[in-house]
Amino acid sequence: xxxxxxxxxxxxxxxxxxxxxxxxxxxxxxxxxxxxxxxxxxxxxxxxxxxxxxxxxxxxxxxxxxxxxxxxxxxxxxxxxxxxxxxxxxxxxxxxxxxxxxxxxxxx
Amino acid sequence: xxxxxxxxxxxxxxxxxxxxxxxxxxxxxxxxxxxxxxxxxxxxxxxxxxxxxxxxxxxxxxxxxxxxxxxxxxxxxxxxxxxxxxxxxxxxxxxxxxxxxxxxxxxxxxxxxxxxxxxxxx
Numbered sequence: 738x739x740x741x742x743x744x745x746x747x748x749x750x751x752x753x754x755x756x757x758x759x760x761x762x763x764x765x766x767x768x769x770x771x772x773x774x775x776x777x778x779x780x781x782x783x784x785x786x787x788x789x790x791x792x793x794x795x796x797x798x799x800x801x802x803x804x805x806x807x808x809x810x811x812x813x814x815x816x817x818x819x820x821x822x823x824x825x826x827x828x829x830x831x832x833x834x835x836x837x838x839x840x841x842x843x844x845x
Numbered sequence: 846x847x848x849x850x851x852x853x854x855x856x857x858x859x860x861x862x863x864x865x866x867x868x869x870x871x872x873x874x875x876x877x878x879x880x881x882x883x884x885x886x887x888x889x890x891x892x893x894x895x896x897x898x899x900x901x902x903x904x905x906x907x908x909x910x911x912x913x914x915x916x917x918x919x920x921x922x923x924x925x926x927x928x929x930x931x932x933x934x935x936x937x938x939x940x941x942x943x944x945x946x947x948x949x950x951x952x953x954x955x956x957x958x959x960x961x962x963x964x965x966x967x
Contacts (some may be wrong), residue, residue, distance in 0.1 A: 775889075780940055780957035781890060792945075792955060824889055828952040832904045834880075834892035843916045 739830045741837035743823075749845040756812040758840045760825035765805050769829035772801055772810045775839075778819045779838050784823075787808060812842075820844050847871040851940045854961030861931050865961050867924040872956075875899065875919035876947040880954065881926045883937035883963075893939070894926065898948060905945045909935075931965045938962050963964030 740763040750756055760770065763774045768788040773781035783792040785801035788808060812819055825837040853865040865881070880895040895904045903915050914927040924941055938963045938964040942954035 780960065781954075782957075783953060783955045786945060786951075786953040815881070826890075826953070831952060832892075832895070833906045834895075834952050835891070836890045839889045 739766060739827050739831055739835050741823060741825050741827060741835055743837035743840045743842060746838075747843060748839045749843050750815055751845045752815050752817055754815050756815055756819070756842060758809075758810040758812075758823055760808040760810070760837050760840070762804075762806045762808070762827055764830060766827040766829035768804050769827055770801075770803065770808045771826045771828070772799075773824045773826065774819075774821045775824065781824060815842075817844075846945065847882050848915065849956055849958035851941050851958045851961035854939065854965065854966045857931055858967050859932060859965055860902060861965070862927070863931065863943075863945045863963060864927045865926040865928065865939055865963075867869065867926075869922045869924065869941075869943070872943065873947070874917075874922040878944045878950050878952070879917065879924045880942045880944070881915060881924075881939055882954070882957075883935075883944050884927055884960075885934075885937040889939075890940075891937070895950075895952060896924070897950060928963070931963075933965050936963060936965050 742761045744759045772785040775781045789801045822839045848870045850868045881893040896915045912930045916925045941958040943956040945953045945955045
């Protein structure tokens with residue numbers, strides 16, 4: 738099973754700042770890494786797939802990068818609605834599909 | 846508009862069974878692989894099972910293999926999850942999720958339902 742480790746567990750930033758979230762895979766997932774955003778009481782929302790492709794309707798301030806085992810989600814300038822939990826997910830080595838444990842992005 | 850509506854959740858005793866349904870609309874259901882993903886309270890998502898679009902191949906997480914069965918009825922645009930021999934650790938919100946691309950097992954999920962709560966407790 739491919740284990741995804743996200744860091745940091747919690748990130749405290751202010752609106753307007755740049756956020757950088759990390760996801761490390763225990764084995765090579767090539768580019769097959771996605772990022773989701775989840776707000777309280779809501780289902781996860783797909784933001785980025787295949788490491789760097791933005792899903793439909795996702796603002797350009799969200800970008801993804803990386804390949805192999807190290808990936809980054811960057812939010813260039815935080816908006817109030819961006820404070821949420823972010824999960825990475827790999828689809829290269831499945832089953833099983835696996836998710837990271839999440840990074841909580843909170844308002845400083 | 847894509848909609849996924851789960852039903853069938855509830856409280857069940859350990860060892861019991863439940864059947865979840867997911868009614869899909871707003872897209873050509875028969876051309877998309879589908880999955881069930883669960884989320885225990887305060888935890889991250891956990892993939893449970895997937896089924897391909899036309900040939901109905903199935904895949905399971907080890908934690909549910911042999912106890913859960915995924916199926917679909919393309920004529921009724923409905924996805925199912927039969928859950929048997931339920932355990933306390935199966936307690937979670939169960940989401941039905943649609944894959945991003947048709948006719949492919951590109952297991953990223955662009956639409957999710959609102960979830961069906963399953964509680965396993967005596």
